[in-house]
Amino acid sequence: MAASPTPPVLEVRDLRIALPPGADRDHAADGIDLTMAPGQTLCLVGESGSGKSVIAQAIMGMLPPVLRMERGRITLQGTETPPQRSDRFNRLRGTQVAMVFQDAVSSLNPIQRVGRQLEEILQVHGVPQSQRRKRVMDMLAAVQLPDPDRAYRSYPHEMSGGQAQRIVIAGALLLNPALLIADEPTTALDVTTQAEILDLIDGLKKKFDTSVLFITHDFGVVADIADHVVVLKDGLIVEHGAAESVLRAPQHAYTKRLLDAASLEGRAQGGDAGAPVLTVRDLNLTYRRGFFFNRTEVAAVRDVNLTLHKGQTLAVVGESGSGKSSLAKCLLRLEDVESGTIAFKGQDITHERGRALRDFRARVQVVLQDPFGALDPRFRTLDAVAEGPIIHGVPRKQAHERARQMLERVGLGPQAAARYPQEFSGGQRQRICIARALVLEPEVLIADEAVSALDVSIQVQILDLFTELQKSLGFSMVFITHDLHVAAAISDRVLVMQNGRVVEEGPTAEVFEHPQKDYTRDLLNSAPGRKGGLAA
Amino acid sequence: MAERKTPIPLAVKLAFGFLILFVLFALFGQWLSPHEYRATSLMDRLKPPVGFGGDWTYPLGTDARGRDLLVRLAVGAQITLIVAVVGTLIGAILGSLLGILAAARRGIVETIVVGAIDVQASLPIIVVALFVLAMFDSSFTLFLFLIGLTGWEVYARLMRGAVLAAREQGYVTAVRALGASPYRIYLRHILPNVISVALVQFTVNLPLTVLLETALSFLGLGVQSPLTSLGQIMSEGRDRLLTAWWLTVFPGIVIFLLALSISLVGDWVRDRFDPTLRTET
Numbered sequence: 001m002a003a004s005p006t007p008p009v010l011e012v013r014d015l016r017i018a019l020p021p022g023a024d025r026d027h028a029a030d031g032i033d034l035t036m037a038p039g040q041t042l043c044l045v046g047e048s049g050s051g052k053s054v055i056a057q058a059i060m061g062m063l064p065p066v067l068r069m070e071r072g073r074i075t076l077q078g079t080e081t082p083p084q085r086s087d088r089f090n091r092l093r094g095t096q097v098a099m100v101f102q103d104a105v106s107s108l109n110p111i112q113r114v115g116r117q118l119e120e121i122l123q124v125h126g127v128p129q130s131q132r133r134k135r136v137m138d139m140l141a142a143v144q145l146p147d148p149d150r151a152y153r154s155y156p157h158e159m160s161g162g163q164a165q166r167i168v169i170a171g172a173l174l175l176n177p178a179l180l181i182a183d184e185p186t187t188a189l190d191v192t193t194q195a196e197i198l199d200l201i202d203g204l205k206k207k208f209d210t211s212v213l214f215i216t217h218d219f220g221v222v223a224d225i226a227d228h229v230v231v232l233k234d235g236l237i238v239e240h241g242a243a244e245s246v247l248r249a250p251q252h253a254y255t256k257r258l259l260d261a262a263s264l265e266g267r268a269q270g271g272d273a274g275a276p277v278l279t280v281r282d283l284n285l286t287y288r289r290g291f292f293f294n295r296t297e298v299a300a301v302r303d304v305n306l307t308l309h310k311g312q313t314l315a316v317v318g319e320s321g322s323g324k325s326s327l328a329k330c331l332l333r334l335e336d337v338e339s340g341t342i343a344f345k346g347q348d349i350t351h352e353r354g355r356a357l358r359d360f361r362a363r364v365q366v367v368l369q370d371p372f373g374a375l376d377p378r379f380r381t382l383d384a385v386a387e388g389p390i391i392h393g394v395p396r397k398q399a400h401e402r403a404r405q406m407l408e409r410v411g412l413g414p415q416a417a418a419r420y421p422q423e424f425s426g427g428q429r430q431r432i433c434i435a436r437a438l439v440l441e442p443e444v445l446i447a448d449e450a451v452s453a454l455d456v457s458i459q460v461q462i463l464d465l466f467t468e469l470q471k472s473l474g475f476s477m478v479f480i481t482h483d484l485h486v487a488a489a490i491s492d493r494v495l496v497m498q499n500g501r502v503v504e505e506g507p508t509a510e511v512f513e514h515p516q517k518d519y520t521r522d523l524l525n526s527a528p529g530r531k532g533g534l535a536a
Numbered sequence: 537m538a539e540r541k542t543p544i545p546l547a548v549k550l551a552f553g554f555l556i557l558f559v560l561f562a563l564f565g566q567w568l569s570p571h572e573y574r575a576t577s578l579m580d581r582l583k584p585p586v587g588f589g590g591d592w593t594y595p596l597g598t599d600a601r602g603r604d605l606l607v608r609l610a611v612g613a614q615i616t617l618i619v620a621v622v623g624t625l626i627g628a629i630l631g632s633l634l635g636i637l638a639a640a641r642r643g644i645v646e647t648i649v650v651g652a653i654d655v656q657a658s659l660p661i662i663v664v665a666l667f668v669l670a671m672f673d674s675s676f677t678l679f680l681f682l683i684g685l686t687g688w689e690v691y692a693r694l695m696r697g698a699v700l701a702a703r704e705q706g707y708v709t710a711v712r713a714l715g716a717s718p719y720r721i722y723l724r725h726i727l728p729n730v731i732s733v734a735l736v737q738f739t740v741n742l743p744l745t746v747l748l749e750t751a752l753s754f755l756g757l758g759v760q761s762p763l764t765s766l767g768q769i770m771s772e773g774r775d776r777l778l779t780a781w782w783l784t785v786f787p788g789i790v791i792f793l794l795a796l797s798i799s800l801v802g803d804w805v806r807d808r809f810d811p812t813l814r815t816e817t
Contacts (some may be wrong), residue, residue: 332713361715374706378728388714436710 007078009178009211010036010059010097015072017054017063017235028054028067029235034213036179036228041205041212043222043243045258046232047455052215054235056181059213060099061089077178094125098172102184104164108156114167115152121174139170142207144200162193166200176208183215190319190482195526198224217456219262220485220528223247231255254457261456262485262529274310275345277476278331278364278444281305283340285326300326302500304340308444313470313477315491315508317484317523323500324480328448331478332366333357345443362392365437369449371429375421381407381432382417388440406439407432410465427458431465438469445470446478451486463489484527488512496520548804551797558794562617565610569595573611574762577602582780597782599772608764609786615765616794619683619758620745624738626684627745631691632734638692639699640722649692656689662751669757679758683749687741694737698730705729739802743795750791766791 015032019025029051036042046052057063059074063084074081076096082088093099101107109117118136127135140148143166156164165185172180182201186194202225205212214225222229226243231252239252250256285301300323308314318324329335331342333349341350349360365388368374375384385403390396407416410431421429430450437445447466451459467490470477479490487494487508494511496503496519504517515521544552566573571594580602584590590597596605638649665682672678702708703726711725750767752758754774759765761772766787773783 334709334712358715361713364713366710366713368706368710370706374710376707376711376725376729379725387711387716391715391717391720433710436714440714 006038007075008035009038009040009077010034010213011073011075012055012059013073013075015055015058015074016070017051017058018068018070020066025234027051027070027235029058029232032072032237034230036211036213038178038211039205039209040227041202041214041225042228042230043226044213044215044230044232045217045219045222047217047258047457049234050232051235052232053183055232056099056183056213056215058084059179059181060093060097061085091125094121094172094175094177096177097179097181098175098177099181099183100165100168100172100185102187104161104168104185104188105156105159107168108164110156112155113152114154114156114159118167118171118174121171125175135174136170139174140167142173142204143167143170145170160193161189162197165189165197169197169201169204173204173208173210177210179211179213180205181213181215184217185214186221187216187218191484191526191528192319192522194221194528198528201225217258218528219247219259223262223529231258257457257460261460274312276307277310277345278306278308278478279341279343279346280307280331281341281343283327283330283342284338285323285330285335286338287326299500301330301337304497304500304502306495306502306505308476308478310443310476311470311474312493313479313491315487315494316478316480316497317482317487317494318497319482319523321499322497324482324497325448326500327497328366328446328478328480331444331446332364333360358392362388362440363442364444364446365440365442367430367433367437367445367447367450369452371426371433371453372421374433375429377421380418380420381412381424384421384432385436385439388436392440402439403435406435409469410435410438425458426454427462430454430462434462434465434469438473438475441473442475444476444478446480448480449482450479452481452483459486460489466490484512484524496523544804548800551800554793554797555801558613558790558797559617561610562613565613566607568610569604569607571604571607573603573607573764575603582776584780585782585786588782596786597780599769599780599783600776605769605782605786608769609766609790612764612766612769612787613790615759615763616746616749616767616791619680619749619765620742623680623683623749624687624742624745626681627686627688627741628691628734628738630684631688632695634688635692635695635697636699636722636727636730639696639703640718646696649696653689653692657693661686662748665748665752666755666757669752674757674760676759676763679752683745686748687744690741691734691737694733695730698733699726702726702729736802736806739798739805742802743798746791746795746798766794 012032012034016030017028019028032055034042044052044055054063054067058069061081061084063069065085069084076092081092108114115136118139119132122132122135137148137152140151145151145163145166151159151163151167159167186197189197198221201212204210214221216222222243229241229243229246230237231239231246231254233254239246239250239255246255247259250259283301283304284299287298287300288296304327306314316324316327326335330337333352337350341348343349344360344364349356352360379387382400382403385406386399389399389402394402404414404417408414412428412431412435421432424432451462454462463486466477479487481487491508493506494508495505496511496517498519504511504515504520511520512524515524577598578601580594580598581600583594583598585597586592586595594604594606596609598604599608634649638646665686668682669679708721708725711721749758749765750770753765753767754771756771759768761768769787770784773780777784
C-alpha cells in the first residue's frame with residue numbers, strides 16, 4: 001500500500017501468542033503482521049485451529065488467561081493497545097474496535113428485549129438517556145431490519161438467525177468504531193441470508209467509514225468482499241496480498257486447496273446412467289405435534305418425485321427447512337411416509353416391516369452430518385464398524401475381518417481399530433462412519449450433510465473418498481447438502497428443494513449453468529464467490 | 537487438556553476406609569463379642585463402656601436390659617445396611633425401568649409415568665410412611681418396600697430424560713439404519729450410555745435412605761424389637777440420654793459417619809462419571 005498520512009486503523013507487528021504446555025503445538029499464532037488502512041476489508045482466512053479467532057481475541061483485548069501474548073505489538077489508530085483484559089481496554093471496545101460473532105442468537109441476552117440491550121451499550125459508554133432511543137432506532141434502520149419498531153420490542157428468540165445477526169451488527173456499530181471484527185458471522189446462515197448479510201456489512205462499511213476484519217474459512221466470501229487477504233495455517237501466515245492477486249494466482253499450495261474447495265466446478269461426469277435403483281413417487285410427509293389446542297402440522301415433504309440410477313450421485317440441495325433431511329429419513333425408512341411410494345430396484349418398500357425391512361436396511365445405508373454424535377462413545381472403532389454385519393448374521397470373526405478391511409479402504413490404519421471415537425478428529429470420525437455404512441456393501445448410500453461439519457480442506461478429502469469408493473464399489477448416492485460447492489463437486493444430477501417441494505431437477509452442470517427457476521437462480525447467485533468471479 | 541489421573545482426595549480415602557470397616561463390622565462384628573444380641577442379663581444392666589468405668593466384658597457397655605451394645609451395634613449395622621441397600625435398589629430399579637419405558641414407548645405410557653412421578657414427588661414421604669406403618673402392622677418386608685418406594689421418581693425422571701436425549705443421538709439413527717432391532721438399540725447402545733446417570737443417583741440416594749430408615753426406626757415405626765437397627769438402638773436409648781449416653785452416642789456416631797462417608801464417596805463417583813468431564817484415554 002502507498003503510504004497514507006492517516007495512521008493505519010490496525011497494525012499488528014510480530015505477534016506471538018503461546019499455547020499452554022501440553023497442547024499439540026507451542027503457539028496459537030506466531031509472527032503475525034497485519035496492517036489495515038481506513039475503509040479497508042481484510043479477510044483472515046483459515047480453518048479451525050489456524051489461530052484466526054485467537055488473533056481477533058487479542059485485538060479485542062480478550063485473550064483468555066491461558067493464552068499468553070508473548071511478543072508483539074497491536075496498535076489501533078496509531079496508539080498501542082493496553083495489556084490484555086485490562087480495564088483500560090473496556091473503553092476501546094465498542095468505540096474503537098467492535099466484534100460480531102458466528103452465533104448471533106447466543107450473543108444476545110435471551111431475557112431482555114433487543115432495544116434495551118442495544119441501549120445498554122450506549123449507557124455503558126455514557127451516552128445521555130435522551131439520545132439513546134433515537135440512536136438505537138437509527139441503527140436498527142441502518143441494518144435494514146424490515147420493521148425497526150418491532151425489532152426494538154422483540155426478544156432475541158423471536159428473530160431469525162439473519163435478523164439476530166443484523167441486531168448484533170447494529171450493536172457493534174452503535175458507537176461508530178473504526179474497526180469491526182466479524183468472526184465467521186455468516187457461517188451458520190443459509191446461503192441467501194448469508195449473501196444479504198455480506199451485502200449489508202459491505203454497505204455499512206462504506207456508510208460509516210469502518211474498516212472490517214473479516215474472519216472466514218470460505219474463499220467464496222473472500223472473493224465477494226475482501227480488499228486484502230491473509231491466509232493462516234497452524235498459526236502462521238502462509239500467504240498474504242491484495243484479494244485479486246491471491247484469488248487469481250495463489251502462491252501457496254494450501255491457498256490453492258482452499259480455493260478449489262470454494263469453486264463451483266463440476267466433477268468429470270461419470271457417464272451413462274444405469275438402471276433405476278431408487279424410485280420415489282408423490283412422496284408426502286407431515287409432522288404432527290401436540291393435541292387438540294396447540295396442534296401443529298408441518299408439511300415436510302410434498303409430492304416429491306425422484307429417480308436414482310445405478311452408480312449415479314444425486315445431490316439434494318436446499319436451505320434449512322426445505323425438507324431435504326426429512327426426505328432422507330423417508331428414503332431410509334426411518335420415518336413413515338404419509339402417502340406415495342418408494343421403490344427399491346422395482347420393489348415397493350414403502351411399508352415393509354420385519355425381515356424385509358431389515359434386508360432393505362443392509363442395502364441402503366446412511367452417513368450423517370455430525371461425526372461427533374454419530375458414533376456410540378462406548379464402542380471401539382472395530383466394533384462399531386463390525387456391528388452392521390453382525391446384525392445381519394455374519395459370524396463375529398468374519399465381521400471383524402470385513403470391518404478391518406473396510407477401515408483400511410477408508411484410509412484408517414490397523415491401529416485405529418481398538419480406539420474409541422473420542423480419540424479421532426472430525427474427518428477421521430466421518431471416515432469411520434463411511435466404513436460402517438459401506439461394510440454392508442449397500443447399493444445406495446445416503447449422505448445427509450455428511451461433510452458440512454468439517455473444515456474445507458477435510459471436506460475435499462472426504463468428498464474425494466466418496467468419489468473414489470463409489471468408483472470401486474459401484475454404489476449410488478443421494479447426497480444431501482446445503483452447500484452448492486459440495487453439490488457441484490460430487491453430483492451427476494441435482495435436485496433443488498424449497499418448502500418441501502422439488503423446485504428443479506436435472507443434470508448438475510445444466511442446472512448450475514442454466515437454472516430454469518427463480519429460486520434456483522437466487523440460490524446460485526447467493527453462493528459466495530459468484531460476484532467475485534470465483535465460479536468460472 | 538493434559539490427561540492425568542487425578543489423585544483420590546484424602547477425605548474420600550478415609551470415607552472409603554470407613555465404609556469398608558463398616559461393612560466388615562456389619563458382617564463379622566457379632567464375633568467380636570461372646571454375647572448374643574438379644575441375650576439379656578439383668579445383673580449387667582446399663583454398664584458403661586471401657587474407660588468410663590466399664591470393663592472388657594462389655595467394651596461399649598450395655599443397655600437397660602443388660603444387652604451388649606457392641607454386638608447390638610453390629611447387628612443394627614447389618615440391618616441398616618440391608619434396608620438401605622435393598623431399599624435403594626428397589627427404588628432404583630423400579631424407577632429406572634419406568635423411566636426407560638416412558639421414554640421408549642412415549643404416548644399414553646409416558647403420560648401415566650410422568651403423572652405418577654409428579655404425584656410421588658409431591659407426597660411428603662415421611663408422613664405417608666408413618667400413616668401406612670401405623671395402619672398396617674409393621675412388618676420388616678412392608679418396611680423394606682416402603683423404603684424402596686421412596687425415591688423411585690427421581691430415577692424415573694432422570695432416566696426418562698437421559699433416554700430421550702440418547703435417542704436423539706446420531707449413533708442411534710445410524711444403528712437403526714444398520715437394521716438393529718429395538719432391543720439391540722436399547723440394550724447395547726442406549727442403556728450403557730445412560731446407566732451412569734442412575735449409578736450417580738444411587739450414591740445420592742443411599743445416605744438419604746440410611747437416614748430415612750434410622751429416622752423411622754427412631755420413631756418406633758421401622759425395625760421392631762427384638763430385631764434391631766442403628767435407629768432402633770438410638771430410639772431405645774433416648775430416655776436415658778443423661779444417665780446412659782453411650783446408648784445414643786455410639787449409634788449416632790456410626791450413622792453420622794456412615795451417611796457422611798457414602799456422600800463423600802458418592803460425590804467422588806459422580807465427578808468420575810460426569811459425562812462432561814469424561815475423556816476416555
